Structure formats: C-alpha cells, structure tokens
Amino acid sequence: MEWLHKSVLLSEVIEFIGLKRVGTYADLTFGEGGHTEALIKGGASEVWAVDRDLSAVNNYLKAGLLGQDPRLKLHHRRFSEFPGLAGPQTFDGILLDLGVSTRQLISEERGFTFQKPGPLDMRMDQTQGPTLRELLERLSEEELADILYYNADLKNSRALARKILNAFRAGQIESTQDLADCLGKRTGKTHPGTVPFMALRMAVNRELDEITETLPKLIDILKPGGRLVVITFHSTEDRLVKTVFKRLAGRCICQELICQCTKDARVKILTKKPVEPSPEELSQNPRSRSAKLRCVEKFQ
Numbered sequence: 001m002e003w004l005h006k007s008v009l010l011s012e013v014i015e016f017i018g019l020k021r022v023g024t025y026a027d028l029t030f031g032e033g034g035h036t037e038a039l040i041k042g043g044a045s046e047v048w049a050v051d052r053d054l055s056a057v058n059n060y061l062k063a064g065l066l067g068q069d070p071r072l073k074l075h076h077r078r079f080s081e082f083p084g085l086a087g088p089q090t091f092d093g094i095l096l097d098l099g100v101s102t103r104q105l106i107s108e109e110r111g112f113t114f115q116k117p118g119p120l121d122m123r124m125d126q127t128q129g130p131t132l133r134e135l136l137e138r139l140s141e142e143e144l145a146d147i148l149y150y151n152a153d154l155k156n157s158r159a160l161a162r163k164i165l166n167a168f169r170a171g172q173i174e175s176t177q178d179l180a181d182c183l184g185k186r187t188g189k190t191h192p193g194t195v196p197f198m199a200l201r202m203a204v205n206r207e208l209d210e211i212t213e214t215l216p217k218l219i220d221i222l223k224p225g226g227r228l229v230v231i232t233f234h235s236t237e238d239r240l241v242k243t244v245f246k247r248l249a250g251r252c253i254c255q256e257l258i259c260q261c262t263k264d265a266r267v268k269i270l271t272k273k274p275v276e277p278s279p280e281e282l283s284q285n286p287r288s289r290s291a292k293l294r295c296v297e298k299f300q
C-alpha cells in the first residue's frame with residue numbers, strides 16, 4: 001500500500017515529547033503511523049496508539065512496518081475513550097496530531113473534499129455517528145450558523161447557513177460537489193468552500209468537544225515529568241489548546257474583574273509560542289503550512 005500522509009513536525013515531536021529509551025508513549029491520532037514509527041525507531045519501548053478511523057487501523061495492520069511488532073498496541077478508539085484504557089501515570093509522553101489525514105481528505109468516497117463529488121458523510125469513524133446528511137436534515141438555520149461561526153470564525157455564518165439549508169431542503173445538495181457549488185466558485189487562491197467544509201467536518205466529528213473533554217484527563221495518565229504534545233491545523237483549535245493548557249498551568253483564563261479561576265497548576269508550559277514547520281519542511285510538504293505544536297510537562 002502506498003502511504004499518502006506526510007507526518008508533520010516529525011523531529012520537533014521527538015524533541016518535545018522528550019523521547020527516551022525504555023519509555024512508554026501514546027499516539028492518539030495514529031493516521032498512517034508516521035509519528036508512531038518515529039517513536040519506535042527512536043527507541044521507545046512501547047507505543048499505545050489509537051485512531052477513530054477503523055480503515056486507518058486496518059490499513060496499517062495489513063501493510064505497516066510495525067504491524068506485527070510487540071512494541072505497538074494499536075486500537076480503533078476515539079481519543080476521548082483512551083484515558084479509560086490506561087492506568088494512572090502510565091506514559092512518558094502523549095501525542096495528538098489533530099484533524100484529518102491526507103488519505104481521508106483526498107478519498108472522495110469519505111466526503112471530506114469539495115474537489116470531487118462524494119457522499120455527504122465526513123465521519124472519521126464510519127462505524128458510528130451521524131453523517132453530514134443526517135446533520136443537515138436535523139439542524140435549524142441558527143444551529144448551522146453557530147457551527148460555521150464558532151468552529152471557523154465565519155463572519156457571514158447566518159447568510160451562509162440560510163443558503164446551504166435552502167438548497168439542501170430543495171434537494172439541490174446531494175453530494176459534496178453540490179455543496180461546494182452552492183458555496184461559490186473559486187476566484188482567488190482558495191475555494192470559498194474550504195473553511196465551511198472544515199467547520200462542517202468539525203461538527204460531524206464533534207472535534208472541539210473531543211479536545212476539551214480529553215486534554216485534562218491525559219494529564220492523569222502521564223507520569224510525573226511526562227509530556228503532552230498537541231499539533232493543530234487552524235486557529236480555533238490552536239486557541240482552544242492554548243486555553244486548556246493555560247488552565248492546566250494554573251493561569252487565569254476567565255477575564256473577570258475578580259478572577260474566578262482555580263489556579264491549580266498541574267503542568268508547566270514548554271512552548272510560550274507555538275512551534276511551526278521549518279522552511280525546509282514547508283517546501284517539502286506545503287500541507288504542513290498551518291501546523292502549530294504546543295507542549296506541556298506534568299509537574300514532578
């Protein structure tokens with residue numbers, strides 16, 4: 001099988017996760033396994049990995065370099081389910097490389113891309129959960145506008161939501177191509193469907209809820225001194241990770257006159273500013289351009 005996904009910020013992940021021999025690590029967004037392979041080749045004694053996409057797990061087990069390797073424990077799971085699988089203080093480092101893989105993005109039958117006609121699906125896990133079609137069937141105009149606004153900062157969210165739902169209810173949106181056409185024609189560098197498609201994908205997969213719910217629980221399963229590394233691909237996600245990290249570090253996030261925060265510090269922030277791809281990586285992998293890495297270390 002041909003691997004399509006180029007792992008981003010590979011050497012930076014290894015550096016920030018503090019890879020050491022006889023260490024136990026978790027890769028909670030396995031994808032095509034690039035980061036896991038780098039961790040194992042770098043000396044990790046064990047890597048627990050999950051992906052909510054069953055085909056990602058199966059493709060790898062069929063074809064992957066480490067398919068039979070006892071150091072790899074690979075499961076089909078959402079990362080929000082992961083803390084329940086592991087005991088407290090198990091891991092030296094945990095990685096989340098958020099979003100979708102190149103394989104998911106370009107496979108038209110998954111419905112993530114506006115560049116080819118595909119079904120109104122967009123689920124990372126095709127074994128469960130509502131598809132994009134089911135979401136559009138039940139959302140009100142106001143709810144859809146909120147999704148477009150809160151997931152992707154789209155300023156014209158109300159007008160966009162009205163346009164999408166009117167066309168959908170009139171039977172004019174049967175495929176991702178119809179949805180893209182409804183959102184407009186490409187005039188400049190980016191297609192007007194790019195950001196709305198991302199916002200809808202995030203809603204179908206409840207991506208922001210997964211992050212908010214999971215990050216604090218991951219600190220429980222890190223060993224003292226263990227590190228959590230998160231890579232995001234757009235500003236809404238990065239802002240959320242930054243806020244959760246600040247809260248975990250005991251910093252004020254409430255912006256009230258009299259601070260309401262608990263200030264219970266469990267981690268130290270190791271990346272004051274997010275780490276971004278080097279010019280070399282950008283030239284070899286333009287898809288890495290929006291990647292931002294943040295890292296915290298659990299107190300001893």
Ligand SMILES: C[S@@+](CC[C@H](N)C(=O)[O-])C[C@H]1O[C@@H](n2cnc3c(N)ncnc32)[C@H](O)[C@@H]1O
Binds near residue numbers: 008032034098102210
């Ligand atoms: C950007 S790709 C990861 C690529 C991977 N690091 C590599 O090097 O091949 C993101 C992957 O995370 C998975 N994913 C996203 N959200 C998830 C979640 N909440 N739980 C488990 N897997 C998730 C997606 O299905 C996708 O395969």
